[in-house]
Amino acid sequence: MTAGSKKQEKPKVAFFDFASCEGCQLTVVDSLQTHLDLLDAVEIVNFREAATLNGWDFDIAFVEGSITRPHDEERLRRIREQAKVLVALGACADTGCVNALKNLLPPEEVRRYVYGEHADWYETYGARPLSAVVKVDAVIPGCPIDREEFVEVVKALLVGKRPPIPDYPVCVECKLKGNVCIFHVGGICMGPVARAGCGAICPTYGDGCEGCRGIIPHPNENAMKEVLDEAGLSVDDMMHYFRMFNAYREVGVGQWE
Amino acid sequence: MADSIYVPRLARLADIRPMTELEKLFVVEFPDGSSLGHQPGQFVMLSIPGVGEAPISISSSPSRSNGQFELCIRRMGDVTGVLHRMRPGDVVGIRGPFGHGFPIEQMRGKDVLFAPGGLGLAPLRSLINQVLDERGSFGRVIILYGAKRPAELLFRDELEAWAARDDVEFHVTVDRGDETWTGNIGVITTLFPKITVDPLNTVAVTCGPPIMYRFVLMEMLSKGIPETQIYLSLERRMKCGVGKCGHCQINHLYCCREGPVFTYAQIKNVPEAL
Amino acid sequence: MRLWVLPKEQVVDMVCRLMADYRVWGPQAKGPQFAFEPLPDPTAIRLDYNISILSPKVALQPPQERIAVFHLDGGFTVEPVIDAEPTVIFGIHTCDLHALALLDKAFSADFPDAHYLERRQQTLLVSLECLQPCDEHSFCKSMGTWTADSGYDLHLMDLGDAYGVSVGTAAGEALLTQYAQARPATDTEAQQLHEARDAKRLRFPNRLNFDAAELPSLLATAYDHPIWAELGDRCLSCGACTNVCPTCYCFNVIDSPELSLKEAVRWRRWDSCQLDEFARVASGENFREARAARQRHRMFRKGKWLYERFGELGCVGCGRCIRACLTHINIVDTFNAIHASQHRR
Numbered sequence: 001m002t003a004g005s006k007k008q009e010k011p012k013v014a015f016f017d018f019a020s021c022e023g024c025q026l027t028v029v030d031s032l033q034t035h036l037d038l039l040d041a042v043e044i045v046n047f048r049e050a051a052t053l054n055g056w057d058f059d060i061a062f063v064e065g066s067i068t069r070p071h072d073e074e075r076l077r078r079i080r081e082q083a084k085v086l087v088a089l090g091a092c093a094d095t096g097c098v099n100a101l102k103n104l105l106p107p108e109e110v111r112r113y114v115y116g117e118h119a120d121w122y123e124t125y126g127a128r129p130l131s132a133v134v135k136v137d138a139v140i141p142g143c144p145i146d147r148e149e150f151v152e153v154v155k156a157l158l159v160g161k162r163p164p165i166p167d168y169p170v171c172v173e174c175k176l177k178g179n180v181c182i183f184h185v186g187g188i189c190m191g192p193v194a195r196a197g198c199g200a201i202c203p204t205y206g207d208g209c210e211g212c213r214g215i216i217p218h219p220n221e222n223a224m225k226e227v228l229d230e231a232g233l234s235v236d237d238m239m240h241y242f243r244m245f246n247a248y249r250e251v252g253v254g255q256w257e
Numbered sequence: 258m259a260d261s262i263y264v265p266r267l268a269r270l271a272d273i274r275p276m277t278e279l280e281k282l283f284v285v286e287f288p289d290g291s292s293l294g295h296q297p298g299q300f301v302m303l304s305i306p307g308v309g310e311a312p313i314s315i316s317s318s319p320s321r322s323n324g325q326f327e328l329c330i331r332r333m334g335d336v337t338g339v340l341h342r343m344r345p346g347d348v349v350g351i352r353g354p355f356g357h358g359f360p361i362e363q364m365r366g367k368d369v370l371f372a373p374g375g376l377g378l379a380p381l382r383s384l385i386n387q388v389l390d391e392r393g394s395f396g397r398v399i400i401l402y403g404a405k406r407p408a409e410l411l412f413r414d415e416l417e418a419w420a421a422r423d424d425v426e427f428h429v430t431v432d433r434g435d436e437t438w439t440g441n442i443g444v445i446t447t448l449f450p451k452i453t454v455d456p457l458n459t460v461a462v463t464c465g466p467p468i469m470y471r472f473v474l475m476e477m478l479s480k481g482i483p484e485t486q487i488y489l490s491l492e493r494r495m496k497c498g499v500g501k502c503g504h505c506q507i508n509h510l511y512c513c514r515e516g517p518v519f520t521y522a523q524i525k526n527v528p529e530a531l
Numbered sequence: 532m533r534l535w536v537l538p539k540e541q542v543v544d545m546v547c548r549l550m551a552d553y554r555v556w557g558p559q560a561k562g563p564q565f566a567f568e569p570l571p572d573p574t575a576i577r578l579d580y581n582i583s584i585l586s587p588k589v590a591l592q593p594p595q596e597r598i599a600v601f602h603l604d605g606g607f608t609v610e611p612v613i614d615a616e617p618t619v620i621f622g623i624h625t626c627d628l629h630a631l632a633l634l635d636k637a638f639s640a641d642f643p644d645a646h647y648l649e650r651r652q653q654t655l656l657v658s659l660e661c662l663q664p665c666d667e668h669s670f671c672k673s674m675g676t677w678t679a680d681s682g683y684d685l686h687l688m689d690l691g692d693a694y695g696v697s698v699g700t701a702a703g704e705a706l707l708t709q710y711a712q713a714r715p716a717t718d719t720e721a722q723q724l725h726e727a728r729d730a731k732r733l734r735f736p737n738r739l740n741f742d743a744a745e746l747p748s749l750l751a752t753a754y755d756h757p758i759w760a761e762l763g764d765r766c767l768s769c770g771a772c773t774n775v776c777p778t779c780y781c782f783n784v785i786d787s788p789e790l791s792l793k794e795a796v797r798w799r800r801w802d803s804c805q806l807d808e809f810a811r812v813a814s815g816e817n818f819r820e821a822r823a824a825r826q827r828h829r830m831f832r833k834g835k836w837l838y839e840r841f842g843e844l845g846c847v848g849c850g851r852c853i854r855a856c857l858t859h860i861n862i863v864d865t866f867n868a869i870h871a872s873q874h875r876r
Contacts, residue, residue, distance in 0.1 A: 167808060
């Protein structure tokens with residue numbers, strides 16, 4: 001703990017996943033190689049992707065993935081009951097990410113397209129973030145998560161403070177890096193309304209931000225739409241930019257139940 | 258190597274006293290026994306290394322320092338959350354004292370009216386106890402205290418002691434009572450009709466949430482107390498405490514330097530202040 | 532004041548020698564724009580730059596710096612991190628030079644800030660006179676920063692094949708004699724230099740429609756002006772305007788423990804009054820919640836409040852905030868609009 005307090009036992013940590021590419025857990029595995037101290041700081045008891053551990057005695061649950069089937073809810077609730085702290089790991093868990101794109105479309109059409117004539121055999125519903133089902137204590141945004149931010153969140157949990165997830169936009173980090181503004185070289189960027197924390201990695205390498213970390217709490221959407229309009233985007237294109245990673249924010253589960 | 262104004266001194270939590278569900282009183286001392294050397298109304302920057310730093314008003318009176326000072330702290334953010342889980346003997350970092358406190362010299366010989374609301378008693382207690390310790394140098398002492406619920410009243414022992422003194426006019430109220438509460442019910446402004454003041458000879462002091470002090474100031478003004486004799490302690494976000502970081506700026510004023518104690522005359526025309 | 536002449540082809544040579552003893556910051560190409568950064572090699576310097584994305588304040592107040600390290604062992608010990616080394620900032624335009632003078636005051640006032648001041652003390656400033664306005668957004672002429680008579684150690688002025696060099700300090704003169712093959716200017720060259728400066732005056736437009744000295748009194752009557760609401764509607768609250776500003780110096784302080792919890796680092800990082808959380812206290816109260824109030828705060832700081840505190844206007848007319856704003860919030864237009872409406876009445 002912090003100065004003065006008593007040595008504590010290492011928190012027991014578990015990783016779980018729902019609908020996702022598991023890339024965020026892969027980033028966690030990566031971070032274990034660059035931050036060897038992580039394994040001294042916590043005890044991993046369940047991590048299907050990285051180890052043959054399946055313990056259910058854990059303090060902190062990192063949960064990747066969106067909830068896309070009714071019966072996912074039960075498993076998530078069991079994790080919630082066990083965890084002292086539940087962390088949504090990555091955009092699928094935090095915002096619904098690209099999984100929620102299906103929420104924009106009519107359910108029947110999507111079911112037929114994906115599962116063909118046997119669509120009825122498969123249980124699926126509107127994709128949603130974990131917070132639509134259970135209380136989430138902390139989030140690590142991003143598609144995928146930022147490795148350093150994952151480590152910062154672990155540190156914050158170790159000392160008992162709220163994880164330092166920025167609620168300001170990507171522009172802040174982009175300016176601090178002294179980058180050329182993507183709009184000044186003819187690009188499109190969601191930086192003014194997208195949540196920072198990634199170190200403005202895409203603009204730093206010359207690509208516009210697509211908002212994978214979600215939208216900041218109080219975006220000036222009208223002003224942003226004017227910026228995009230001036231950059232030559234049609235209304236349809238603007239919608240794509242706002243929806244690609246943030247469809248759940250825009251439409252919830254849409255026409256799905 | 259040059260000294261940094263941002264480096265805290267190590268201090269020890271000598272004692273921690275639970276006060277309410279959300280507040281505890283932390284008794285703090287420096288290992289070398291030196292005193293903080295503060296004025297009532299000043300604040301310190303309290304650090305928990307690795308967690309952060311927060312501005313905290315000083316609750317104890319310099320007249321009772323005894324090599325220690327007291328901070329009445331609500332569990333609210335990161336620093337205060339971790340602090341509330343600490344134990345006596347644990348250490349914290351302290352910078353300060355900072356800011357302008359209450360000008361006690363200008364209050365001597367006058368009647369003093371205190372009207373703290375809720376946690377606003379924390380900084381005012383420092384001045385109240387100093388005034389009571391030098392009771393002979395002041396005229397009447399009137400204390401009007403308001404809290405949301407009986408369970409949220411701070412420093413209950415001292416409230417009782419103040420109520421018992423015949424040289425203190427003490428009135429307390431709660432917004433909502435409970436089964437144990439037999440006293441006044443209503444917001445703090447309902448206490449003002451209970452008192453009369455000699456306005457030109459009265460200094461008035463308040464601190465509390467904005468919604469509370471806006472109305473209290475109106476009561477004080479309507480009693481005829483001059484604007485230059487009404488003191489208010491303000492709360493702002495602070496990251497440095499020394500007039501650099503910009504967070505506490507109230508128009509042209511820095512709350513950490515020109516404040517946190519202001520006269521009403523100083524800030525009545527500063528639109529962001531009140 | 533002595534004048535020297537430094538042939539242009541010797542600038543790279545001078546920078547090269549300086550780099551042996553100093554960290555040298557200078558303007559470099561960054562895509563189609565320019566950035567002030569430590570020079571990786573002497574030939575990277577681009578004294579023909581128009582304006583840098585961030586001002587050279589990055590060399591003195593870095594966007595992010597460690598200010599203290601705590602060693603935790605039941606109690607703690609703490610060391611300040613004062614990260615200063617001999618530095619030359621080469622090629623500072625005069626707008627930015629004036630801005631550094633303001634930062635010097637801000638960090639020296641009341642409680643001197645050793646992190647900035649130690650760095651500043653070990654830093655030599657080589658400024659560069661612009662002979663053309665950098666683009667349509669700069670308004671240095673209006674703010675009186677289009678040239679400089681002091682504040683530098685050395686000051687360069689383009690004379691065609693060479694730079695005329697004015698010496699501002701003894702340390703500057705030592706730089707010139709030890710690291711450059713400059714020669715004293717002839718009377719003709721000195722004359723040439725004065726003429727060039729006189730001639731430039733006409734090329735720089737006044738974009739402000741009134742004397743900048745009137746700004747503090749003008750703003751004193753403009754607190755409730757309808758223009759703030761208009762700016763608030765447009766503002767993205769992205770903080771670009773303050774982050775590119777050469778005179779903004781507000782910061783946040785953030786702690787980060789090591790995973791071992793045996794050490795913790797206290798960081799400071801640029802912060803912006805335009806961001807939602809800037810004036811929010813722990814209890815949740817936000818003392819400057821409206822975007823309009825935040826833009827007003829920025830412009831009052833530039834045009835009034837810093838002047839009242841330090842005797843210098845907080846705006847040097849570099850135009851960076853105008854270029855950076857995606858919704859075209861323009862400080863010159865704003866000041867002009869206020870002036871126009873106050874004078875219509």
